[in-house]
Amino acid sequence: MTADPVLSLEHVTKKFGPVTVIDGVTVHVRPGHVQVLLGENGAGKSTLIKMMAGIYQPDGGRVVVDGRPVVLSDVRTAEALGIATIHQELNLVPTMSVAENIVLGRMPSRAGLLDRRAVRRTAREALARIGLDLDVDTPVGELGIARQQLVEIAKALSTKARILILDEPTAALTGDETDALFGVVEELRAASVGMVFISHHLEEIGRIGDSVSVLRDGALVAEVPATTDEDELVRLMVGRDITDHYPRRRDYDGPDEVLLQVDRLSSGDRLRDISLTARAGEVVGIAGLVGAGRTELLRAIAGADPYDSGVVRVAGRPVPRRGVPAAIDAGIGLVPEDRKAQGLVLDASVNDNIGYATLGSTARAGLADRRGQRDRARQMAERLRIRMSGIDQPVRDLSGGNQQKAVFARWTLAGSKVLLLDEPTRGVDVGARVEIYEAVNAITAAGGTVVMVSSDLPEVLGMSDRVLVMSGGRLAGELSREDATQDRVMALAVRDVDRQAEDHTNAATTEGTDR
Structure with missing residues (x-):
């Protein structure tokens, strides 16, 4: 038997000036149920969850909580009814402790003074609810993004949230971190917490969702089970079939010119003696684990970060080491990992x-x-x-x-000759992804070159003409398009990591023997 909704948006409409961004949409959130919102960028997902969170109020329709119409006039009103939102941009203060962040805005006091014992107790109880063992006095800024995400969830649950809205929670997470987050979601589902989940990773939907509301141009076009085939979900989202998710084309027929040349680039322990080339009409993918130095390499080439030694050349000419303006003048453009x-x-x-x-x-x-x-x-x-x-x-x-x-x-x-892309489709829906890939094709067809870093390995393999693999700040190897497979890339990606771990173990053993 299906449980009654704990939260419903019924035929809601939202306009900004003359533009209707949400048009008569109905969505139900049930206890112990994960309701996925799916749609292209601009389809209305963010506006919809902001109406759930009390940030926006609908111009038409109504919001219903526990069967009764309500007005969510602001975020505090929504929180008082048990609705909490984990936004894509985390709402944490890096310099404050985990405990202080969890009770932020609700600091317990005794005789007019901050009750630090109660702060820690509340934080420990919230963390225990999601199975996170963490020192509550640790500054949040010292945590990785995955643990910060879990702290946000603990913060929401400490307010006695019954409804949790998760906006792109896995966008910046690794596979293992996503697994840990999904484990928490399963525990919350078992505890009858109702959840709204937004993700552009279609493979996650069947794994974590129960049902899917598909939006297109502000309207609800379908309500389907989360087990619906990915191709059908794409068709519902974009209104057409997308048969090729990685439409790499090689239309360039000009001279075989080296546009980008990097010679022995080094920067402390982050980049170690890196040399590479990228030719006109070519997409060079760079793969590797988190922390391998991929982002650091692109930022150094683009003049965003200084480096200790080495030379960057564009079309044979050295790029002066005078920061971003010199790189732009040389024809280098950077699409950074954190666009905002x-x-x-x-x-x-x-x-x-x-x-x-x-x-x-x-x-x-x-x-x-x-x-x-x-x-x-x-x-x-x-x-x-x-x-x-x-x-x-x-x-x-x-x-x-x-x-x-x-x-x-x-x-x-x-007219950048060399375009550096760092996670170019993170947080981007499948339709917009294809449009970005076509923009890449247009750049290379015109004789430019693209160097692309991505944690999405199928994207690297699908869009690259060659794949360079980084590990521990070094280039661990190069694979042709024909030879590049996920297994071969990962074998190179962990090579230096394994070697460094072995060196560390040997050093520790030697130190212990010396003692």
């Missing part, structure tokens, strides 16, 4: 964000060509199918996938 913190000015418009890299090069008599810049930005936004209300919309208001396309648009407009 490092790739975008969130309060600026789509127009401004697309145009930042070309303001200087298109200026006339020292003055910015704002009209021309606006026209070029609009054309680029149309070319990459950025969903927006207009070119002046703040980029912060775009969905994650459309924000990522805005960063792509900047470097495409700048």
Whole structure:
């Protein structure tokens, strides 16, 4: 027998100005049930969960909790009814302890003074509920992203949450970390906590979900079991079949020119004597475990981080070591791992964000060509199918996938010869992924080169012409497209890690013997 919903959005509508972003959607959340929200970036998922969380109020329809209509006028009202949200950008204070973060905004006191014993007790009880053994006095900033995610869940449960909304909780997690998170979700399901789960990883849905609400353009197009075939889920999301999830094409027929050359690049223990090349018309993938040095390598090439020694050349010319402006002048563009913190000015418009890299090069008599810049930005936004209300919309208001396309648009407009991509499709739905891949194809067809770092190994294998594998800050090997398999990549990825662990063990044994 199906349990009655603990939370329902019934025929809700939400408008921003003349734009209807949610149109008559009904979603039910039941105790002990994981309700998945699925849809392309911009389909309305974030708006829907913000209505559940009290951030937005519907313009039409109603919110029902425990069978009674309610008005969720703000977040505190939602929390008082047992609704808690774990946003993709974690709401934690890095310098405060785990315990302080868990009770933040609800600090217990005694005689007007902070009751630290009660703070620790509350935190330990919350952590125990999800099976996390952690020193509650540890600063949150010292934890990895997976443990921070679990601290957020403990924080939500400490408020006696009965309904937990998880927005892209696995976007930045490794496979093992995702397994640990899903173990917690199973425990919460057994404890009759109702959950809403958003993910762009289709393979996770059947594993963790019970049912799926599929959104398209702000409307509910289907309610299906979580066991529904992935191809059918894609068709429902985008309104068409996507037969090739990694549509790599090699359309370049120009000269076989080395565009990027890196010679013996080193930076402390992070990068160790790395040399590589990338040619016109080529996608070079870089694989490896978390901490292997992949992001550090791209940031060094792009001038974002200094390095100790080595040379970076573009089209045979050394790139001066004068930071990002020198790299941009040389034709290097970087789409960073954290687009919100490092790739975008969130309060600026789509127009401004697309145009930042070309303001200087298109200026006339020292003055910015704002009209021309606006026209070029609009054309680029149309070319990459950025969903927006207009070119002046703040980029912060775009969905994650459309924000990522805005960063792509900047470097495409700048005509970057060398495009460095760090986790280019993290948090991006399957339809937008294909559009990003087609943008990669367009860059290489025009004679550019792309160097792509991704933790999504099928993505690396599907979109790369060659695969370089990093381990322990070094290049552990290179594989051709034909020879690159998941097993071969992983064998190279753990090689230096295993060797370093063995060296550490031998050193410890020697030290013990000496004593």
